[in-house]
Amino acid sequence: MVLRQWREGLRDGTRPSRALLAAPFTLIAVVTVVDINVPPEVHLGPFLVAAPALTASFAGPRLTACVGAVAVLAQAAVALTRSSIHDLNHTYQIAALFLISAIVTFFAHLRERGTTEMVRLRTVAEAAQRSVLRPLPARSGPLHLASFYLAAEAGAQLGGDLYAAARTDAGTRVIIGDVRGKGLDSISGAAGVLGAFRALARQEGHLPGLAARLETSVAAHRIDSLNEQDEQDEHTDDPGITEAFVTAAVLDIPDAAPELRLVSCGHPPPLLLRSGRVHALDATEPGPPLGVGALSPAGPTQDVFSFRAGDMLLLYTDGVTEARDRSGRFYPLAERVASWSGLGPGQLLERMRADLLRHAGGNLGDDAAVVAVERLAAPGGAGPAPARSAEAEDGR
Structure with missing residues (x-):
């Protein structure tokens, strides 16, 4: 003792x-x-x-x-x-x-x-973590939210993964992302994306337009980083990394309709938990990561999925699905989540956090961030179901 x-x-x-x-x-x-x-x-x-x-x-x-x-x-x-x-x-x-x-x-x-x-x-x-990666509100309109963050670097409080939620007049907007790289550069990139999202989420009415403006912000940050790197390379024989981009999923969840809108920028697809089953919300035309949007002249496109009362949405970064156990097996996220149906967002993430650390032996190879969103009650004025439903996605 x-x-x-x-x-x-x-x-x-x-x-x-x-x-x-x-x-x-x-x-x-x-x-x-x-x-x-x-x-x-x-x-x-x-x-x-x-x-x-x-x-x-x-x-x-x-x-x-x-x-x-x-x-x-x-x-x-x-x-x-x-x-x-x-x-x-x-x-x-x-x-x-x-x-x-x-x-x-x-x-x-x-x-x-x-x-x-x-x-x-x-x-x-x-204090920096609370300032950059602010805790998500427990409630946002008809939504119940929970989240957790695990930094891969020992002793670190913050890394390159990010998430945020912003309340708008019509609903809630959520972003989750992963900045390429590690260390201070990734933290700086995450802070820039979060700052831009919080400033633009309430200004831009169209979700693809919001993603496009985030792309512009990240691209500008990338140019600044490249200029700084060029100056450093003039004084050193060891050039650093000159690429910077952010995979992200940007969502708009209206209060008055049982649906969600998704713009995927090279990010892993969210998971929808419904009636004990797990559905991957794969985008029809996922765009490139933020910061390299010039590779897609068409610009961001959105998909619409049903999101009804009692549904749970799980957003995550690849640090979760790429976590390995001692035998090299990846973390079976969808399988584990399906076995925990019936739990609320907070309980689900608490169990998932412990299980993920146990699977990885306490040491993650990459930062991991997870956000759970549950719709608590159907709005009174809900409109018709959207064209693409989770059941249709599951049956493709």
Whole structure:
């Protein structure tokens, strides 16, 4: 128990428990009592060094210095009890113990300073995450939403995957995307796409028009990145990545009609959960990723699918479906989701998150983002069903 608390304290920087704090003092007491009672030719004083060394691994410099001082006093008590404080052997032991205690106290100071800096950086990262990737609202009109984000990089709070929802006069617009690459460039790209979506979602009435304006924004960001890369390449022999694009799915879910509109920009198709069955909403003519729209002169096109009361929509990035287990098998998203029918968005994603991490052994190869959207109640003025239904897609 104490060892586990020690490991957890090192990992998250929290204060150690009382039981853990008692460990070095218990060690000093045990060594002192035994050292006093063993034969004269046996010396256990060097074991006292373990007390301040152990303390330095989980506590700050003050407590480490305190434990070191107690250890030195204990060694002096042993010397007085067994022979004399002036005994050469005990004198060397006391001096060595004092010196080692001072050294480990200094290292405890360095560790505490590093931990403080790490906590500060983690706080800044979490604030940046909340600013860039804002939590989705639990409700948006007749919709119930939930989401989760898993960064592949250890210790990271944010990566290149993105999602957002915006409320409009007629319904809710949602985007999910994946910026090519990793690191700061992908985070910058994700922030740019999210900023553009939030600014344009309420301005552009036509969904393909919104996707086209997002394409323009990402393309402009790509040109700026290329210009910056050219400047860097002039001063280095190691040119960086000069390509940037974003796969995305942009959706418009009206309040007054049991349907959803989808513009796919090279993104994995959403999954529709209905009556225990899973349907992939494949776009008729998926467009290229945002940032390379010049490859498709026709511009973005939208598909319309039925989305009735009780339906659940699952949006995800390829970090989910490309997660592998130890044998190299991909995560069977559709199969797992079908087995969890009847759960709400929050419960579904909670189970899916745990199952995904278990499948990947706790280490994802890529960032993973998932959004679940459930229509809670059919609007009173719902119109006729759209031309393309989920059942029709499933029967193709």
